[in-house]
Amino acid sequence: MSTPNEEFLAKREKLLQGGGEARIQKQHEKGKLTARERLDLLFDQGSFMEYGLFVRHRATEFGMDKVDAPADGVVTGFGTVNGRVVYAYAQDATVVGGSLGEMHGIKIVRLMEEAIRAGKPIIALNDSGGARIQEGNDTKLYLDIFRLNAYASGYIPQLSAIMGPCAGGGAYSPALTDFIINVDGTSRMFVTGPAVVKSVTGEVIDDEALGGARVHSRISGVCHRVAADDADCIEQLKLMLSFFPDNCREKPPVYRCSEDPDKLVPELDTIIPEDSRKVFDVRRVIELMADDGFYYEIRPEFARNIVVALARLNGRSVGFIANQPLYKAGSMDMNAADKAAQFVNLCDAFGIPLVFLSDVPGCLPGVDQEYAGVLRHGAKMVYAVANATVPKIALTMRKMYGGASACMCEKGMGPDVVLSWPTAQSAVMGAAGAAAIVFRKEIAASDDPARTRAELTAQYEAAFNNPYRKAAREYTDMIILPSETRRVLIRCLKALENKQVEQLPKKHGNMPV
Amino acid sequence: MVYEFQHQGRMYRLTMECISHPEHQESLTDILQAALLPKAPRYTPRPCRPAALDGQVTTPLPGKVVKVWVKEGDTVKAGDLLVTVEAMKMENELYAPFDGVVESLPVQAGDLLRAGQVAAVIGGAQE
Known part of the structure; x- marks a missing residue:
């Protein structure tokens, strides 16, 4: 006769095996870890507290009465990540394919509700075949998850990892969260899979080409990062978490900065090419300014004409938004605006100050851009930048032309401090185009229109291609040497650390979409 | 103090x-x-599987070819400059996506390119 304690331990031991040895081996053969192995990597050793291990489904139809589903295919609970409490759920692909049935959904909802009450981040490790079809309408628990995702948005950080299939209803929950990371080779994310696509549209495509990690990192822009494997994925989730507070009422964590906050960065003085038509890599600028030269780029493979990255200045989280001259001349377009708008909203929600680094020749002209609604997309970024109440510092490195200046938080958008490097130039448009309009008559009347055009272009250029004109009108607060930028940013952000902005007593704005 | x-x-x-x-x-x-503050975590990106590489080098924005730096048959290394396209007041550089040979070069200086137009084709991608 076993004692009640022994009986409990034996039951628990069995449940902890999930779908059993054979299915675990199959999971490993696919290059995937099990749900529990993933949570072991995520949480500090021995810190995980599991809820609902003994939950059982109550479906009986379509053979479900014979299906034993330990923990109903999802492991839920909380633990500590580098000492901070974090809630997490991991779908267990070894149990009914990690599919979402009634009890599976109830467990996730219960966990999310507690995370929201506790004001702690929530991490979702997705690996699920989707809705458990045998349970029919009871899979509507998805909607409760979406509602809670939306409800918690901007209150607690919500991070999602796609570590296997994530289809249909299951794919909308990650899409509602702050950060999505897809594991290369094993993640599959789509609203409808290849079989349905083929039956409806006739398009033949495999699941990697339809919803693989690279599709979402390069083409759709749905995911924010790609991970090489499960361990890399968990490491990136922990890193991402380190930039954020537990909830929006707290300040982001501060880390030790081993470098002198006053140090100068001489390499920045020569980073802008002498020929203003030549390109440079703006990621090097961020690397040179950030603590320990470390930054974490978000959506690095999507809309590469803008770089958005999290980094630290004097140990404090900062979000950089930078035009990238290396791609599409750093011009603004729809995807760049969408990418930056989401990043600005994310940083603003969690009290992370914004630093804008500008070298933008303007918005990309084109019929396709206008038809596809570049205004609608550009408005998202302008709206996000205007409404952000965190400290905002704008730095013009070189070009600042046209409407893109609103996206890059120039005076008028409510920046706290506007900086310019001596290489800054700004006008409503480029000198050649401007001269052609302003001096149309003079050029037409000239004996040598080409020479007159060149002379007048040079005249217009001399007037605007410098930072002094803006500084004279107080559109720039400080002209600084590039080498001084890091310490200027650190000092200004220190001054602004308790910035407060009064908000209008409205319910919420009508954000352009 | x-x-x-x-x-x-x-x-x-x-x-x-x-x-x-x-x-x-x-x-x-x-x-x-x-x-007493904790040490800031760092992360070194791990290489993912090489993406299926496309030898077709296209210009991401419309512009004028100002210089072609290679000729057909040239051996190039990943990252080598192939063609410079002037657009948006900038000299935009198109690079070789991988080590290989310039198979075709359908543009010359002065050509106007549409966005997405092929400026060079690199062959000999090794998986």
Whole structure:
């Protein structure tokens, strides 16, 4: 006769095996870890507290009465990540394919509700075949998850990892969260899979080409990062978490900065090419300014004409938004605006100050851009930048032309401090185009229109291609040497650390979409 | 900085100076607070599987070819400059996506390109 304690331990031991040895081996053969192995990597050793291990489904139809589903295919609970409490759920692909049935959904909802009450981040490790079809309408628990995702948005950080299939209803929950990371080779994310696509549209495509990690990192822009494997994925989730507070009422964590906050960065003085038509890599600028030269780029493979990255200045989280001259001349377009708008909203929600680094020749002209609604997309970024109440510092490195200046938080958008490097130039448009309009008559009347055009272009250029004109009108607060930028940013952000902005007593704005 | 304080009836004087930067002034509290902060986590990106590489080098934005740096048959390395396209007041550079040979070069200086138009084709991608 076993004692009640022994009986409990034996039951628990069995449940902890999930779908059993054979299915675990199959999971490993696919290059995937099990749900529990993933949570072991995520949480500090021995810190995980599991809820609902003994939950059982109550479906009986379509053979479900014979299906034993330990923990109903999802492991839920909380633990500590580098000492901070974090809630997490991991779908267990070894149990009914990690599919979402009634009890599976109830467990996730219960966990999310507690995370929201506790004001702690929530991490979702997705690996699920989707809705458990045998349970029919009871899979509507998805909607409760979406509602809670939306409800918690901007209150607690919500991070999602796609570590296997994530289809249909299951794919909308990650899409509602702050950060999505897809594991290369094993993640599959789509609203409808290849079989349905083929039956409806006739398009033949495999699941990697339809919803693989690279599709979402390069083409759709749905995911924010790609991970090489499960361990890399968990490491990136922990890193991402380190930039954020537990909830929006707290300040982001501060880390030790081993470098002198006053140090100068001489390499920045020569980073802008002498020929203003030549390109440079703006990621090097961020690397040179950030603590320990470390930054974490978000959506690095999507809309590469803008770089958005999290980094630290004097140990404090900062979000950089930078035009990238290396791609599409750093011009603004729809995807760049969408990418930056989401990043600005994310940083603003969690009290992370914004630093804008500008070298933008303007918005990309084109019929396709206008038809596809570049205004609608550009408005998202302008709206996000205007409404952000965190400290905002704008730095013009070189070009600042046209409407893109609103996206890059120039005076008028409510920046706290506007900086310019001596290489800054700004006008409503480029000198050649401007001269052609302003001096149309003079050029037409000239004996040598080409020479007159060149002379007048040079005249217009001399007037605007410098930072002094803006500084004279107080559109720039400080002209600084590039080498001084890091310490200027650190000092200004220190001054602004308790910035407060009064908000209008409205319910919420009508954000352009 | 000089701190004078009383502790259990005894008077103390604590003098603190920065040896490396004698002009630097910072309070003891700030220094102790900063020293107790956790070390910032870092992350070194891990390489993912090589993406299916496309030898077709296209211009991402419309513009004018100002210089072609290679000729058909040239051997190139990943990242080599192939064609410069002037657009948006900038000289945009198109690079070789991988080591290979220039198979075809359908553009020359002065050509106007549409967005997405092929400027060079690199062959010989090795998986």
